Amino acid sequence: MTLSVIASRRRSNPEAPRSTLDCFVAALLAMTVILAAMSTPAHAAGPADLISQFRAKNGQGKVVMDAALNAIAQRQAAAMASKDILSHEAGGSFTARVAPAKASRAAENIAYGYPDFPNTLKQWINSPGHRANLLLKGASKIGVASVRSSASGRTYWAMVIAGGEDKPKPKPKAKQPAKPSAKLAAKSKAAAQPPATWGKLLPKPSAARDCTVRMLGLCI
Secondary structure, X not given: OHHHHHHHHHHHOOHHHHHHHHHHHHHHHXXXXXXXXXXXXXXXXXXXXXXXXXXXXXXXXXXXXXXXXXXXXXXXXXXXXXXXXXXOOOOOOHHHHHHHHOEEEEEEEEEEOOOOHHXXXXXXXXXXXXXXXXXXXXXXXXEEEEEEOOOOOOEEEEEEEEEEEOOOOOOOOOOOOOOXXXXXXXXXXXXXXXXOOHHHHOOOOOOOOOOOOEEOOEEO
């Protein structure tokens, strides 16, 4: 009697097993989503973040991405990829290329090989010259770009780091004419006087007087 009642209840509520299964599947899916979110970083560190972290460990300030430097780096990477050559001169002289950034100090790192920036950065950190550029004193902005060569498949990287504003040099003040010394001024003043006339140098004639007797031009 008891068994039949139980069987009857199961037949009268056929949705009960299905609801339990749905709850289990839903819980499993929720756990999968949570685990995936935990394994994926919320924000992948970009070139500026990675370089800033390295600089902070070595007592230097933070850098941020700069549009002008990005454009300069992009042109350099494209020039190297098109010529398939690793050279600072591929896109022209560095001084001329970096001039639009109007920075008082700047440096450039280039590389090829790795398709990702973290490994490329490691190459630069392990190279004394490139490491020094990464730690450029007073730097505050960077530009990074990479271009893949269609000929060889190499990925060429260019990084430009800079800081400070290139302020125009003040124009030198016009030199004021030196004031003449008192002695020289006296000479100049004397020279400026009109020359003495002979009339002023000759003795003045004596005042005319009446003559009693005039003989041979003598007045007696």
